Amino acid sequence: xxxxxxxxxxxxxxxxxxxxxxxxxxxxxxxxxxxxxxxxxxxxxxxxxxxxxxxxxxxxxxxxxxxxxxxxxxxxxxxxxxxxxxxxxxxxxxxxxxxxxxxxxxxxxxxxxxxxxxxxxxxxxxxxxxxxxxxxxxxxxxxxxxxxxxxxxxxxxxxxxxxxxxxxxxxxxxxxxxxxxxxxxxxxxxxxxxxxxxxxxxxxxxxxxxxxxxxxxxxxxxxxxxxxxxxxxxxxxxxxxxxxxxxxxxxxxxxxxxxxxxxxxxxxxxxxxxxxxxxxxxxxxxxxxxxxxxxxxxxxxxxxxxxxxxxxxxxxxxxxxxxxxxxxxxxxxxxxxxxxxxxxxxxxxxxxxxxxxxxxxxxxxxxxxxxxxxxxxxxxxxxxxxxxxxxxxxxxxxxxxxxxxxxxxxxxxxxxxxxxxxxxxxxxxxxxxxxxxxxxxxxxxxxxxxxxxxxxxxxxxxxxxxxxxxxxxxxxxxxxxxxxxxxxxxxxxxxxxxxxxxxxxxxxxxxxxxxxxxxxxxxxxxxxxxxxxxxxxxxxxxxxxxxxxxxxxxxxxxxxxxxxxxxxxxxxxxxxxxxxxxxxxxxxxxxxxxxxxxxxxxxxxxxxxxxxxxxxxxxxxxxxxxxxxxxxxxxxxxxxxxxxxxxxxxxxxxxxxxxxxxxxxxxxxxxxxxxxxxxxxxxxxxxxxxxxxxxxxxxxxxxxxxxxxxxxxxxxxxxxxxxxxxxxxxxxxxxxxxxxxxxxxxxxxxxxxxxxxxxxxxxxxxxxxxxxxxxxxxxxxxxxxxxxxxxxxxxxxxxxxxxxxxxxxxxxxxxxxxxxxxxxxxxxxxxxxxxxxxxxx
Numbered sequence: 001x002x003x004x005x006x007x008x009x010x011x012x013x014x015x016x017x018x019x020x021x022x023x024x025x026x027x028x029x030x031x032x033x034x035x036x037x038x039x040x041x042x043x044x045x046x047x048x049x050x051x052x053x054x055x056x057x058x059x060x061x062x063x064x065x066x067x068x069x070x071x072x073x074x075x076x077x078x079x080x081x082x083x084x085x086x087x088x089x090x091x092x093x094x095x096x097x098x099x100x101x102x103x104x105x106x107x108x109x110x111x112x113x114x115x116x117x118x119x120x121x122x123x124x125x126x127x128x129x130x131x132x133x134x135x136x137x138x139x140x141x142x143x144x145x146x147x148x149x150x151x152x153x154x155x156x157x158x159x160x161x162x163x164x165x166x167x168x169x170x171x172x173x174x175x176x177x178x179x180x181x182x183x184x185x186x187x188x189x190x191x192x193x194x195x196x197x198x199x200x201x202x203x204x205x206x207x208x209x210x211x212x213x214x215x216x217x218x219x220x221x222x223x224x225x226x227x228x229x230x231x232x233x234x235x236x237x238x239x240x241x242x243x244x245x246x247x248x249x250x251x252x253x254x255x256x257x258x259x260x261x262x263x264x265x266x267x268x269x270x271x272x273x274x275x276x277x278x279x280x281x282x283x284x285x286x287x288x289x290x291x292x293x294x295x296x297x298x299x300x301x302x303x304x305x306x307x308x309x310x311x312x313x314x315x316x317x318x319x320x321x322x323x324x325x326x327x328x329x330x331x332x333x334x335x336x337x338x339x340x341x342x343x344x345x346x347x348x349x350x351x352x353x354x355x356x357x358x359x360x361x362x363x364x365x366x367x368x369x370x371x372x373x374x375x376x377x378x379x380x381x382x383x384x385x386x387x388x389x390x391x392x393x394x395x396x397x398x399x400x401x402x403x404x405x406x407x408x409x410x411x412x413x414x415x416x417x418x419x420x421x422x423x424x425x426x427x428x429x430x431x432x433x434x435x436x437x438x439x440x441x442x443x444x445x446x447x448x449x450x451x452x453x454x455x456x457x458x459x460x461x462x463x464x465x466x467x468x469x470x471x472x473x474x475x476x477x478x479x480x481x482x483x484x485x486x487x488x489x490x491x492x493x494x495x496x497x498x499x500x501x502x503x504x505x506x507x508x509x510x511x512x513x514x515x516x517x518x519x520x521x522x523x524x525x526x527x528x529x530x531x532x533x534x535x536x537x538x539x540x541x542x543x544x545x546x547x548x549x550x551x552x553x554x555x556x557x558x559x560x561x562x563x564x565x566x567x568x569x570x571x572x573x574x575x576x577x578x579x580x581x582x583x584x585x586x587x588x589x590x591x592x593x594x595x596x597x598x599x600x601x602x603x604x605x606x607x608x609x610x611x612x613x614x615x616x617x618x619x620x621x622x623x624x625x626x627x628x629x630x631x632x633x634x635x636x637x638x639x640x641x642x643x644x645x646x647x648x649x650x651x652x653x654x655x656x657x658x659x660x661x662x663x664x665x666x667x668x669x670x671x672x673x674x675x676x677x678x679x680x681x682x683x684x685x686x687x688x689x690x691x692x693x694x695x696x697x698x699x700x701x702x703x704x705x706x707x708x709x710x711x712x713x714x715x716x717x718x719x720x721x722x723x724x725x726x727x728x729x730x731x732x733x734x735x736x737x738x739x740x741x742x743x744x745x746x747x748x749x750x751x752x753x754x755x756x757x758x759x760x761x762x763x764x765x766x767x768x769x770x771x772x773x774x775x776x777x778x779x780x781x782x783x784x785x786x787x788x789x790x791x792x793x794x795x796x797x798x799x800x801x802x803x804x805x806x807x808x809x810x811x812x813x814x815x816x817x818x819x820x821x822x823x824x825x826x827x828x829x830x831x832x833x834x835x836x837x838x839x840x841x
Contacts, residue, residue: 001240003248010223010234012416014245017201017221018252019308021578022061024197025053025249026188026212027242029068029075031172031205032225035239038143040131045079046239052246057084059253060509060585063195067091067184069169069176069208071133086191090133091169091182091208107179110165111135114177117160125152136178149173171206185211198578201249203242204232255306262584263287266803266819268303269325270500272332272488273347273458276356277500279303279823282325282804284336284343286312291439292354292399293566294497295517297377297591299401299439304503304589305580308418310375312437314343314360317367317424327481327805330463332488333455334805340366341427349458354399356439359451362425363432370435372403372410373420378577378589385412385419390444391436392421400442405435462487470535472840475799479836481806482829483534486527489826490539494546495519495566496527499810499822505586506811506820510766513586515593516810516822518571520563521547522647523826525606530830532613533837540614547607548624557628558635562600562649563593571596598645599654604632605663605728608670621678630682633671637689640664641696647721650762655712658701659721665693666728694730701725702737708744709737717760718748720774723781733784742781750778752814753797769811769820772798776831783838795835808832 003011017023027033033045033053057064065086068075072089081087088094115130118137122128127144130137139156141149156175161168169176176182184204192200198219202212205225213222213231222232225242236245263281268288271278278300279288287302289312298304302311316338325336333346341364348357362368376383376397383396387410394401403421410421425433434451447454462484471479489497499516506512528540550568551557561570574592582589608629615621640661643654668690675682700713701722711719723745725731726738733739749756754770755778775798782791801812801819808828810821 028204048243494542602663605666772828
């Protein structure tokens with residue numbers, strides 16, 4: 001029996017149940033997992049059901065159980081179910097084999113009396129069988145003639161069933177008399193409470209299962225096997241149908257938890273304009289798009305929740321793997337190519353405010369299958385898709401969404417929760433099919449600007465900017481792609497995203513999943529520095545203007561948060577979307593970032609360093625920038641000796657961190673440089689304070705035991721960020737202490753092609769990969785200490801870690817040889833740019 005044979009409504013209900021964060025699956029045994037047979041001792045479960053239960057039990061946040069009327073010991077012996085499946089016997093009164101020893105003296109005496117009475121009562125009736133259990137006795141009459149069965153059942157109902165302390169449970173051809181409370185519904189509730197289930201599914205065939213069905217509510221699902229009145233939501237015919245239900249549940253649960261096949265992170269390609277970003281898989285599936293801003297809720301979240309979380313796919317109707325994917329040179333336009341099909345994707349450049357417009361151009365000589373599955377608000381909003389003459393309208397969203405697709409014949413399907421539109425299109429050699437996703441408008445009329453002109457405008461926007469840059473000769477093309485990627489993370493407000501995504505894991509299956517779709521003061525300054533170094537000033541100017549606006553809302557820079565939304569407002573509380581299973585099962589999926597509330601005293605240094613670089617290139621220091629630099633220096637003078645959470649935003653208690661002190665020193669050092677070069681008046685105490693901070697770091701940051709500068713003043717642990725004591729100029733590269741720190745960091749934190757941030761316990765479970773930006777710092781440190789060969793080798797390994805379209809995520813796991821973390825990551829690309837420039841010098 002296949003899943004298609006199940007009623008459509010039941011299939012939809014199973015799909016919905018499979019998508020709950022913590023699922024409990026419980027079944028009866030006889031008549032459910034095992035067919036009813038004349039001899040109960042021969043009732044064996046169907047192998048297909050056993051396999052499905054075992055596999056379900058092996059999934060994370062998934063619990064399986066069998067709740068039977070049989071004695072627990074007999075149930076375990078007969079069913080031969082694996083230990084992962086919980087067994088509950090005697091209609092829910094036995095949760096472990098040693099239960100009998102928990103009976104008190106009165107219950108034990110009552111059970112003994114009951115046994116003697118029933119043996120005497122049923123002795124002369126043929127076909128009657130007594131099943132003695134630890135806390136009950138079952139009277140089976142299935143083998144008796146109907147008249148005999150009815151007579152025996154009446155005798156039992158009339159006498160022992162009425163005794164004080166005896167509880168009667170009636171089933172099919174069986175009466176059970178217990179000396180304790182027996183209730184499958186109570187057992188289901190106990191299990192639900194133990195595992196914290198957010199939904200329960202119960203399957204049963206007997207009248208005793210009705211107590212469990214009546215306990216189901218909300219997202220729970222009850223399935224009755226066979227005929228008879230029931231409180232269950234749905235009904236199936238027999239035990240083979242049970243196996244089919246469990247197999248479908250397994251398939252849907254596994255897909256929801258892990259995705260059908262998580263695309264390697266580095267193989268994802270980013271689309272961008274000045275307002276929006278989207279991610280594209282190697283087979284042309286849009287699997288990530290947020291609207292109206294990159295830090296808004298997702299319309300397509302397949303990246304974190306599988307196909308059910310929303311996607312927009314195009315592929316050949318007869319399938320086949322793509323031959324390749326590439327950016328059109330110098331642009332953010334992406335082509336995905338099959339043998340006779342080409343899909344071209346780009347985000348429109350000149351959209352109205354709060355619009356996200358994406359064009360998908362399908363050309364070639366073969367038919368293509370298109371699937372449009374919008375799931376606004378991370379799939380938490382049910383939407384309808386309405387077919388109109390020029391395309392599809394998405395109903396049920398707070399912000400309008402349409403898909404302009406004239407001439408396409410859509411079919412709309414539902415899984416009971418969401419609607420999906422499918423179509424087969426037939427591009428001609430010179431007649432491509434154009435699909436225009438328009439978020440933020442309900443306009444389904446043709447665009448005033450032809451598609452060719454829009455595509456050309458988008459391409460020229462990027463290529464003209466790229467051609468204005470001064471790219472180094474080493475890895476020129478990859479550096480250009482890194483520059484375009486950083487430019488793609490720049491928002492029209494002037495803010496710069498740290499990365500395009502949230503919750504891509506630092507460990508597959510782990511909890512280190514963070515939201516990077518915001519503007520970190522430090523990260524954005526470093527990104528702007530990288531672009532200034534290539535000759536583009538507009539991003540730095542826009543970012544500093546954004547930062548000035550943020551500072552205007554504060555009494556002073558010392559009140560700066562480490563990060564802000566793209567519009568410069570403070571973040572809301574960090575939250576978890578528990579309806580999404582996460583990339584490759586890595587949960588939780590987070591929105592917001594708790595680091596917003598931390599103290600990070602290193603943020604001022606990169607900003608002042610950016611002002612120095614920008615001022616040097618443009619030849620003047622503006623009054624606004626100088627006033628900001630002065631106020632940041634003043635903030636450092638007031639707070640430099642406080643402990644903080646540091647660059648890595650650890651959720652431990654603050655520490656006196658070397659990197660943060662170094663950046664406080666950078667703030668004053670660069671402020672003094674600006675004042676001297678541009679004849680600005682400064683606070684005379686800055687010289688002495690700069691020296692005091694340097695002395696403090698050299699005295700307390702160096703550790704004789706490990707022969708290295710350490711993470712903080714209070715320990716011996718190492719940190720790659722501490723390399724900045726030399727990279728910043730606080731000490732000379734020739735200083736033996738810096739050279740020893742490079743050697744110690746290499747020995748402790750470098751692993752093949754990558755460099756870890758640290759190896760200490762940071763209070764979170766699990767591990768993480770090495771960081772590409774840390775590898776870049778190591779490359780620069782090698783160069784400063786005269787180790788060019790090591791620098792070139794590590795740089796080549798960094799280059800090799802880039803995906804096929806040139807993008808780098810946050811981290812790399814050298815053991816599993818896979819990329820990790822949010823993608824694409826600004827840190828990684830700015831590090832690559834800096835290293836390429838230094839190695840080209």
